Amino acid sequence: MSVNLPTLQVIKIGGNVIDNPPLLEAFLRDIASIKETFVLLHGGGKIATEMAKELGITSQMIDGRRVTDTASLRIVTMVYAGWINKTLVAKLQSKQKNALGFTGPDAGLVISKKRNPLPIDYGWVGDIDQVNGKALSDFIKQGYCPIFAPITADKEGNLLNTNADTMAQAIAIALSEFFEVTLTYCFEKNGVLSNPDDDHSVIPHINQSSFMELKKSGIVTAGMIPKLENAIKAISQGVNTVKLCHASQVLLQEGGTRITA
């Protein structure tokens, strides 16, 4: 018997949008106009890299993930859970949305495990183990819009830097038990492009096998690889709709790239 679940938008924005004040303002205005509550996940990798540089710390990314030593963990925690998360909460509150900021350990919502140091030692980087979808859905049903920073913790209480795209995927999957979820990855391009230099070359649909081809041919690179892996995992594990689009297209039905099973 199929049950009609309420709909929910789970939206992710990356560092390039957060670092662009007019684009961010228009994006927040758009999502504040959504009548229902929504969940927002944010990254901020670009801003953390700039802050690290100002402090004389070099950042190393491997396959779109940051190698996070103790100095980097302090910076990403301050930047993501502090500056960026509170800025977004304050701006959404000013637009009459009841935003509530979270990291993984707040209310025990997201528990992760430190990444195995083999074959690559990423340091203080976490892979998500558990999301408490029931507790999170209770916050949503009370009318809060949860705003997540990509910082989690393990069961021993160690803070762990976590890829924001992965956090969006895990949270969207966990909430699919309670809602019909649309997961939208918003960034600064019009979608996945067949020619990264041509913003009109949007690929309208991608599935697992076309992703493998795009990766093999070098059309999809860098941070787009983990983003698409996460998008494909989400569609195959219960999320109703998954799309990748420009931040200015967040409310539009058309445009961007849709992930198909």
Ligand SMILES: Nc1ncnc2c1ncn2[C@@H]1O[C@H](COP(=O)(O)OP(=O)(O)O)[C@@H](O)[C@H]1O
């Ligand atoms: N085929 C592609 N189409 C669009 N973007 C791509 C593609 N291949 C690589 N990219 C890169 O992926 C980036 C998005 O991933 P990422 O930097 O992790 O974004 P975010 O910080 O928004 O999560 C784009 O800025 C672009 O440079």
Ligand SMILES: CC(=O)N[C@@H](CCC(=O)OP(=O)(O)O)C(=O)O
């Ligand atoms: C482990 C890891 O790589 N964490 C990411 C978290 C931020 C992020 O994902 O930011 P964007 O969405 O803006 O790329 C990082 O520190 O860059």
